[in-house]
Amino acid sequence: MKILSLNMSGWGNTAKRRRLSSLIQSGVFEMCLLQETKRSDFDDFMIQNLWGNYNVDWLTKESTGKRNLWSELLDFKLNNEKGEWVLGGDFNAILKVDERKGCNGGGLRNEREEFGLFVDLVELSDIPVVGKNFSWFSADSKSMSRIDHFLLSEGFIDKGGISGQWIGNHDISDHCPIWLLCSNLDWGPKPFKFNNCWTRHLEFNSFVTNLWRNLNINGKKAFVIKEKLKLLKEGLKV
Known part of the structure; x- marks a missing residue:
């Protein structure tokens, strides 16, 4: 549109x-x-x-x-x-x-x-x-x-x-x-969107820390970080 x-x-x-x-x-x-x-x-x-x-x-x-x-x-x-x-x-x-x-x-x-x-x-x-x-x-x-x-x-x-x-x-x-x-062109992955209001939740820090530590991704550093952020984003949405 x-x-x-x-x-x-x-x-x-x-x-x-x-x-x-x-x-x-x-x-x-x-x-x-x-x-x-x-x-x-x-x-x-x-x-x-x-x-x-x-x-x-x-x-x-x-x-x-x-x-x-x-x-x-x-x-x-x-x-x-x-x-x-x-x-x-x-x-x-x-x-x-x-x-x-x-x-x-x-x-x-x-x-x-x-x-x-x-x-x-x-x-x-x-x-x-x-x-x-x-x-x-x-x-x-x-x-x-x-x-x-x-x-x-x-x-x-x-x-x-x-x-x-x-x-x-x-x-x-x-x-x-x-x-x-x-446009329907592929502009690459969308940036990771961080909502500042998340940090006000009492369990935010512990949730992110535990989730990040338990994500087992293998590969080059850039790939690992990209995949972890993708999974972290999905976890924050739940």
């Missing part, structure tokens, strides 16, 4: 929407996630004109603030059957220190840790980025951040053949559009 996400920074004029419509149709996207349109009313004509044809379903959701949204999503996950997840958009938060440049603020570290904890708890992955390093730029380009993300469940990555997320050029907003890259 080809999915596009963009913080529009306002619905804008006809020229701006025409540029967005051209981007949507050029990529043959099957889904488009728009944020901060700064509009409360939409109708079929507006969306169909943007999409380029009548065969489109759409819905809107009022902004509730990022922390409220994270809480709502976590509650939804905990109270519903297990399924595959795709979260995309402007989270207004980063996961790593090097995803922000030229921005200062005393609460940024706490915000980063809080966002990282949310990602761990919903068991999603921030897949590798291609294109640019940042998705938002200030007017003078002295400040920049990667606050737009796609967060995916492992099953969706496998089934969709997802190989990464692309950050495009920004010309109609101070945010860049981002979209998923889908």
Whole structure:
């Protein structure tokens, strides 16, 4: 599935929407996630004109603030059957220190840790980025951040053949559009994903130590480590 996400920074004029419509149709996207349109009313004509044809379903959701949204999503996950997840958009938060440049603020570290904890708890992955390093730029380009993300469940990555997320050029907003890259090519083994919340479990250290010691794998060192991590990953999932 080809999915596009963009913080529009306002619905804008006809020229701006025409540029967005051209981007949507050029990529043959099957889904488009728009944020901060700064509009409360939409109708079929507006969306169909943007999409380029009548065969489109759409819905809107009022902004509730990022922390409220994270809480709502976590509650939804905990109270519903297990399924595959795709979260995309402007989270207004980063996961790593090097995803922000030229921005200062005393609460940024706490915000980063809080966002990282949310990602761990919903068991999603921030897949590798291609294109640019940042998705938002200030007017003078002295400040920049990667606050737009796609967060995916492992099953969706496998089934969709997802190989990464692309950050495009920004010309109609101070945010860049981002979209998923889908490919059936074999990119090698997926990286071992470690959830920081595991370490808070009282039996985590002893469980990992005992499991690692009892894994008998023969071969070259690199092969042994790779196979042990694979089995450790399966053990942590149980």
